[in-house]
Amino acid sequence: MQLSYDYIVVGSGATGAIVANSLVEVGVNVAVLDVGVEDEQYKEIIPDKDFVSIRKEYSDQKDYFLGKQFEGIPWETAKVGSQLTPPRSFLTQLTEKLIPFESDSFKPMESMAKGGLGGGWGLGCYEFSKPELDAIGLKEPEMLRAYDAVANHIGISGIKDDGAPYCLRDLKNVQPVSELEQNLSGVFTSYNIQKNSLNKKGIFVGRSALALLTKDKDNRSAVQYRDMDFWSDKDKSAYRSWMTIDQLKEKSNFAYHKNCLVLKFKEHDSGVDVIVKRTDTNEEQIFTCKKLILSPGVLGTARIVIRSFDYKKEQLPVICNPYCYIPCLQWRMLGKEIEQKKTSLGQLVMYLDENRNNFDVGMAALFSYRSLLLFKLIKETPLNYSDARIIMQYLQSSFTIAGIHHPEKGSASKFICMKKDADTYTGDLLTGQYILSEQEIRTNEKREQKIKLALKSLGCQPLKTVYTPHGGSIHYAGTLPFNDNGQMFSIHSNGKLGGTKNVFVADGSGFNYLPAKGLTFTLMANAYNVAKNVLKND
Amino acid sequence: MENKSIYIFEAERIGNYLLGVTVQDSEKNTYADAMQKLNIQLSNYEQALWNSMIKSKSKMACIDAALALKEPNNNARRKLFTMLAIIEASPNYTSYFLSRNFSFFYIVKIGLVGMRAVCRAIVGIFIINSIKRKCN
């Protein structure tokens, strides 16, 4: 087995796949090291059909809808990660064993999968505004170029409407927007009627920009509106990071090594040693490279960096968007049949831009409910199951769910901490604390209140607000804040890890601020720039 | 084997409670398989509730309604919930779960069903309180 490469990338998720692709494109020799868990149980058994046809025709649907071990029938209070369906549960497989995280106040979701969390993301793409990029520590001109390059690679559909300043901005090569489903179309019509008064309050609603093809691209098909988005990727219309890895595997200057848990790195005169614990044999292995690019996700990078710097600093800051969701009843949809052809994606987004400066914007992605099955909704009612079934069958078409993200910055009460612990697979354990100040809680509550009022005026009656534990937004950043002074435990704006010569970080570890809008498109654009900087640095 | 026949009997009762029909063998077998795999453990109190629920459809409805309000995570309900999920994930019963166009007046039925659920909960609370007393 070849153990020496010019460039080694750690992780195959949203950022790792983009870095690897950008490097391979210019012809250099690249390897990705990854644990690389894949779904071996469900991929092949899910039919190439739409949700309603599957429900009506396939007798083995229980195998994937409920899981072969019935793991898809949730009972105890929901954990972060329990929203993943059985065919997506491989995303979090092995994490408890290989990268344990313990905390009462912070419950992040991490992945050891090929394609990382990018294998299950909701596809929402947002090009951040200049004030947002400034606050993060990223330079707008380079980012604009990178956004275009990434959009070209992954394929983004959308439209220039009132939401465009918050997501598409001037992005080129955008595919036509997907067809809007009936449930959300009522909300959108209502918005268009009342938009003048809503805009005065800082409320803007627009179609989401999604990493979803509406036209065929390479070996991927346009969306078929099968409403199976939570279960399978048959038509490959939704961009998943593993697709990039699979494409790269066909190139001679690329290698993908799975079962490799990277523990730490060690720099020497001629390059970098990468120390790996193989998850198939539990043995240690050393890879070498000229340059190492870390993209195992923010918490993964923190683990590797703390170990590599000999635990000189054990506590690092962290940022994660606070998140809650609000199920609403949309009266106009009561007792209606849901159309057969739809998606389960958040096709509409509400933005609350109180200061009209595209900064500290609150965001609510709007979804309808069907393909996660009715029994999960029935469980949430305070009624006996047989009566709840009758009522929920009637109500289901009228549920609109608003997933609210708040913008977030760091503080002394939000941190992670690495401790040695001989009982774990790697001999250490990541812990953390995430506590919002009273002021932050009040600001978020006020924002939620304004969003709820706007939802009401659009015909969506909020039923309750469900708060997920911190970590539930699955947006993490800020552990090694951007800083150009070259200090250890910080990242230079070109991506180089402070205190090293040849180690770069391509995930969100450097971000000093998190807008409420999903960060992943920006993570990928930054990863693209880091790859360019790595090459420049030669 | 003995367990399996108990589970098949439970599946029949629960299916009848949930949908008012005799569920097919395939769903009964899936329920038995689920019970074996999930290995749901009942405390003495939960077992007493379950024994009472399995006796009649109306008791099952009332106890379920009371537990939904007072102890939604009671393991006796978990058995019902598991069967509910199994029935939903079967092509034989999609008409009970998929959305359809309801007539405008169906809302009256919904109101009545809601009221029935409340009445069931009130009766159920008396039943579970008396079972609780016996168990203590």
Ligand SMILES: Cc1cc2nc3c(=O)[nH]c(=O)nc-3n(C[C@H](O)[C@H](O)[C@H](O)COP(=O)(O)OP(=O)(O)OC[C@H]3O[C@@H](n4cnc5c(N)ncnc54)[C@H](O)[C@@H]3O)c2cc1C
């Ligand atoms: C259900 C869901 C919905 C989401 N929806 C959205 C959305 O709509 N919009 C949005 O912007 N974001 C969304 N996200 C978040 C998005 O998925 C993440 O922001 C993104 O995947 C992070 O990319 P990453 O490369 O930093 O990490 P990941 O994608 O998690 O990739 C990490 C990779 O590193 C590997 N790895 C980790 N540690 C090691 C190690 N020590 N050694 C070797 N390999 C390692 C893993 O195997 C994995 O391949 C969603 C996430 C989920 C789960």
